[in-house]
Amino acid sequence: MERDAVIIGGGPAGLAAAVALHGKGIRSIILLEREASLGGILRQCIHDGFGIDRFKESLTGPEYASRLIHEAEERGIEYRTSTTVLSISSERVVTAAGADGMLHIHAKAVILAVGCRERDRGAIAIPGERPAGVFTAGTAQAYINLYNRLPCHEAVILGSGDIGLIMARRLTLEGVKVHGVFEIQDHPNGLERNTIQCLDDYSIPLYLRHTITDIHGSGRVEGVTVSKVDDRLVPIKGTEREYRCDSVILSVGLVPDNALALPLGLDVDGRTRGVSVDENLMTSIPGIFSAGNCLHVHDLADDAALEAERLASSAARWINGDLLDSCAIPVIPGCGIASIVPMRISGKSDVFFTMRPSCALRNAVLRVTAGGRTVWKKRISRALPQNMLSAEVPKESLSSVSGPLEVTLS
Amino acid sequence: MERKLTRFSFDNRSICSIILSMTDKDAFDFIVIGGGVVGSAIARELARYDARIAVIEKNPDVVDETSGRNSGVIHGGFAYDTGSLKARFCVEGNRMMDSLASELSVPFRRTGKVLVGNTEEDRKSLERTMEQGAANGASGLRMIDGRELHEIVPAVLGSFALLSSSSGIIDPFLLTIHLAENAAANGVHYYLSHKVMSIRKEKDGHIVDTDKGSFRTRWVINSAGLGAKDVSEMLGFSSYRVIGSKGNYLVLDKTMGALLPLPVYPVPSNTYMGIHVTPTIDGNVTVGPDASPTMDFSYYGVPQEKIELLENSAGDLWPHIHRKNLIRTFSGILPKLVDENGAIQDFRIEIDDRIDSRAVNLIGIESPGLTSCVPIARHVVSLIAERETLRDSSSFNPCHPRPIRFSELSEEEKDDLIRKDLAWGRIVCSCEMVSEREILDAIANPLGVRTMTGIKYRTRSMMGLCQSGFCQMRIEQLLERSGLDADEVEYMYPGSWVVKGKVRA
Numbered sequence: 072m073e074r075d076a077v078i079i080g081g082g083p084a085g086l087a088a089a090v091a092l093h094g095k096g097i098r099s100i101i102l103l104e105r106e107a108s109l110g111g112i113l114r115q116c117i118h119d120g121f122g123i124d125r126f127k128e129s130l131t132g133p134e135y136a137s138r139l140i141h142e143a144e145e146r147g148i149e150y151r152t153s154t155t156v157l158s159i160s161s162e163r164v165v166t167a168a169g170a171d172g173m174l175h176i177h178a179k180a181v182i183l184a185v186g187c188r189e190r191d192r193g194a195i196a197i198p199g200e201r202p203a204g205v206f207t208a209g210t211a212q213a214y215i216n217l218y219n220r221l222p223c224h225e226a227v228i229l230g231s232g233d234i235g236l237i238m239a240r241r242l243t244l245e246g247v248k249v250h251g252v253f254e255i256q257d258h259p260n261g262l263e264r265n266t267i268q269c270l271d272d273y274s275i276p277l278y279l280r281h282t283i284t285d286i287h288g289s290g291r292v293e294g295v296t297v298s299k300v301d302d303r304l305v306p307i308k309g310t311e312r313e314y315r316c317d318s319v320i321l322s323v324g325l326v327p328d329n330a331l332a333l334p335l336g337l338d339v340d341g342r343t344r345g346v347s348v349d350e351n352l353m354t355s356i357p358g359i360f361s362a363g364n365c366l367h368v369h370d371l372a373d374d375a376a377l378e379a380e381r382l383a384s385s386a387a388r389w390i391n392g393d394l395l396d397s398c399a400i401p402v403i404p405g406c407g408i409a410s411i412v413p414m415r416i417s418g419k420s421d422v423f424f425t426m427r428p429s430c431a432l433r434n435a436v437l438r439v440t441a442g443g444r445t446v447w448k449k450r451i452s453r454a455l456p457q458n459m460l461s462a463e464v465p466k467e468s469l470s471s472v473s474g475p476l477e478v479t480l481s
Numbered sequence: 482m483e484r485k486l487t488r489f490s491f492d493n494r495s496i497c498s499i500i501l502s503m504t505d506k507d508a509f510d511f512i513v514i515g516g517g518v519v520g521s522a523i524a525r526e527l528a529r530y531d532a533r534i535a536v537i538e539k540n541p542d543v544v545d546e547t548s549g550r551n552s553g554v555i556h557g558g559f560a561y562d563t564g565s566l567k568a569r570f571c572v573e574g575n576r577m578m579d580s581l582a583s584e585l586s587v588p589f590r591r592t593g594k595v596l597v598g599n600t601e602e603d604r605k606s607l608e609r610t611m612e613q614g615a616a617n618g619a620s621g622l623r624m625i626d627g628r629e630l631h632e633i634v635p636a637v638l639g640s641f642a643l644l645s646s647s648s649g650i651i652d653p654f655l656l657t658i659h660l661a662e663n664a665a666a667n668g669v670h671y672y673l674s675h676k677v678m679s680i681r682k683e684k685d686g687h688i689v690d691t692d693k694g695s696f697r698t699r700w701v702i703n704s705a706g707l708g709a710k711d712v713s714e715m716l717g718f719s720s721y722r723v724i725g726s727k728g729n730y731l732v733l734d735k736t737m738g739a740l741l742p743l744p745v746y747p748v749p750s751n752t753y754m755g756i757h758v759t760p761t762i763d764g765n766v767t768v769g770p771d772a773s774p775t776m777d778f779s780y781y782g783v784p785q786e787k788i789e790l791l792e793n794s795a796g797d798l799w800p801h802i803h804r805k806n807l808i809r810t811f812s813g814i815l816p817k818l819v820d821e822n823g824a825i826q827d828f829r830i831e832i833d834d835r836i837d838s839r840a841v842n843l844i845g846i847e848s849p850g851l852t853s854c855v856p857i858a859r860h861v862v863s864l865i866a867e868r869e870t871l872r873d874s875s876s877f878n879p880c881h882p883r884p885i886r887f888s889e890l891s892e893e894e895k896d897d898l899i900r901k902d903l904a905w906g907r908i909v910c911s912c913e914m915v916s917e918r919e920i921l922d923a924i925a926n927p928l929g930v931r932t933m934t935g936i937k938y939r940t941r942s943m944m945g946l947c948q949s950g951f952c953q954m955r956i957e958q959l960l961e962r963s964g965l966d967a968d969e970v971e972y973m974y975p976g977s978w979v980v981k982g983k984v985r986a
Contacts, residue, residue, distance in 0.1 A: 210950050290972075
């Protein structure tokens with residue numbers, strides 16, 4: 072079959088891209104979702120706090136998802152659930168397996184909105200035995216909220232990412248004893264509101280500069296050893312403490328899912344670990360776009376959805392046969408910036424930059440420079456690594472730029 | 482065939498009173514203790530003859546110890562003392578591996594392997610290894626220079642190497658599982674999760690007492706691997722010294738497998754291969770093992786310092802070992818028979834008529850046990866055949882059907898299957914593209930294994946980048962659908978519950 076746009080992933084980014092493309096007049100759209108229903112990870116996030124930017128009210132994950140699904144269904148956008156994309160070719164043929172057999176869809180534009188995955192125990196090389204009961208926070212959340220299964224009775228949480236904080240509260244509400252949240256950094260990794268609402272309000276202790284140095288148990292987790300770490304994050308001998316528990320819940324970071332992008336040969340950015348895109352959110356292969364958590368990990372579902380809407384603008388132009396400006400000017404994350412999107416710009420359009428600060432700063436200046444000359448700047452009252460920054464830089468500031476663009480925060 | 486036992490509940494005193502195979506008619510001719518790669522190979526070789534055979538395995542699956550915790554390398558046979566059983570069986574096992582792997586439908590590739598050197602001393606040592614290999618009958622050994630080495634593995638760090646072109650890589654899980662399943666298909670009874678507690682000698686044989694009841698058998702074959710010393714003592718053999726050699730491993734993701742066409746080893750000693758990097762048959766890379774002595778044969782913890790040691794020492798061989806590609810760690814323990822001075826001994830495979838003329842005792846079966854499994858099994862059968870006549874079975878079928886892996890099929894084949902059975906189109910594990918049909922077939926395995934890792938090793942589900950984050954819930958649910966209660970689903974070893982019932986009734 073043929074479609075103007077194939078959207079892979081039915082979470083907030085994929086749904087928002089579908090709705091926005093439709094709004095731009097694109098009618099031949101198909102959205103593919105591997106789960107049995109649309110909504111993505113929102114389905115298991117039954118807490119509220121979603122949608123404050125986009126819907127101007129605080130919604131639960133399933134409510135947020137159902138609003139987007141409703142918008143898509145109202146517009147009659149075609150979608151297939153329980154349909155897993157197996158491969159994408161550089162000629163933009165998407166191959167998927169689903170209930171109707173194999174699908175081959177020739178597309179003018181392919182939109183990757185496949186989300187991210189959680190780093191698990193292996194990725195951070197936690198020493199110790201390998202009993203059952205070591206879950207990523209999202210897996211534990213899925214067991215409780217989607218599958219009605221209790222994954223533990225007594226837990227230690229490693230990492231203070233948002234899902235870990237949310238799960239500290241969720242598990243406590245289900246009668247699980249949560250001994251504490253242990254964070255290797257000197258600051259919590261999740262949103263401030265989550266530290267307050269999920270830990271402080273439930274008297275769950277947060278231990279900064281701590282990590283798990285051993286996991287015990289051959290069948291099920293029987294306990295963990297926790298140690299303090301020094302400034303280089305190395306465990307300090309003699310500070311070990313033992314906790315008896317039957318579970319370790321990990322909230323140690325999210326990584327863009329590149330499972331489809333890598334075999335396709337898309338360029339990957341070493342900092343975001345997602346694919347590299349230009350100001351149109353187009354990847355290194357023409358006609359293949361990426362947005363949401365598979366491009367870079369966002370703090371909020373709203374941000375992923377808004378990014379997908381920006382993608383829809385350029386993808387619609389591409390589908391309609393407009394030539395998109397070639398983007399030859401590289402963007403370099405400089406001092407104070409851990410990662411930045413997009414990675415290439417044309418210098419001919421306004422650019423929406425999204426970036427993650429590398430450290431906490433007050434009264435800082437976000438600066439865009441080219442060849443040592445500042446072309447644009449903005450005052451930032453407070454920057455935190457756990458909060459993404461964004462800035463729209465007008466084309467007038469970029470039109471004189473020819474060489475690499477550097478973005479700094481200091 | 483009735484393979485599943487009724488569960489008895491009884492205290493220790495009554496163990497001896499329950500004999501599950503009570504009458505002579507029901508008694509087994511052979512009981513193999515230990516269902517790992519060697520035990521299952523022995524059971525399968527015995528199944529070529531007209532006999533009643535059982536395998537008693539203490540774990541819930543056949544790959545839960547050493548057989549599933551290794552490098553997955555088929556060795557050439559050059560690294561062992563000339564004249565040893567290790568050398569002889571390894572060379573034989575290597576030669577037969579193409580036909581064995583094809584009979585049993587086990588993924589195997591003769592990749593070759595290189596042992597990399599830098600100094601004059603290394604060169605002399607590798608040349609000695611090559612001579613020893615020639616004396617052992619190992620084929621395909623030659624020294625290669627730096628240029629050829631780097632053509633084979635561009636990134637390797639080394640000046641020259643010994644190339645063993647007959648070495649290869651195999652799926653160690655499927656080799657063991659398919660040996661066991663083929664044995665079972667040929668009438669061997671598998672009793673999993675049965676731990677042997679004692680063995681009583683009778684006039685015409687033995688009564689083997691397990692924690693779940695007793696079995697009468699004429700012959701006992703001790704192939705208990707890490708537990709072989711204990712079983713050997715139950716049989717009345719004098720005490721052997723067996724020490725564990727624990728090795729830790731790192732597993733790297735599949736982007737790294739593409740950069741490593743064959744195993745890269747350092748210069749070996751006669752007793753230890755050294756920390757190496759090995760592509761797995763599925764495209765991952767394993768790094769390891771180190772080797773430290775242990776007497777705790779059930780502790781598989783991987784300590785921090787070993788993780789760092791592996792990264793550093795293997796990094797001297799191959800520079801692509803980075804934390805960002807690390808997906809897992811694991812460890813394995815080799816049971817090494819040692820003499821009073823601690824020197825590592827050859828495999829010991831014996832019948833001692835003074836002690837028990839119907840017991841075959843296998844001690845110190847370690848590396849290269851995976852490569853040598855069938856030659857060891859045939860040797861065991863030949864020892865038995867010296868004492869009694871074995872009659873060929875008329876119905877033995879050596880072939881194990883190839884399980885279908887959705888991810889390996891052509892588009893047309895995938896389409897056909899989905900149209901016949903929708904479960905093929907429901908992808909449960911999207912990292913490794915494993916369909917619900919494959920999971921259901923694995924749950925219905927002929928050994929009756931119902932653990933999460935049992936499904937994992939049979940299908941590769943949960944082995945990909947997300948390491949089960951997205952698919953384990955669905956696999957847990959499918960296990961429940963097969964008849965287990967939520968509380969009964971276990972990950973691997975006894976007590977490894979996954980969830981505790983429902984959140985809401």
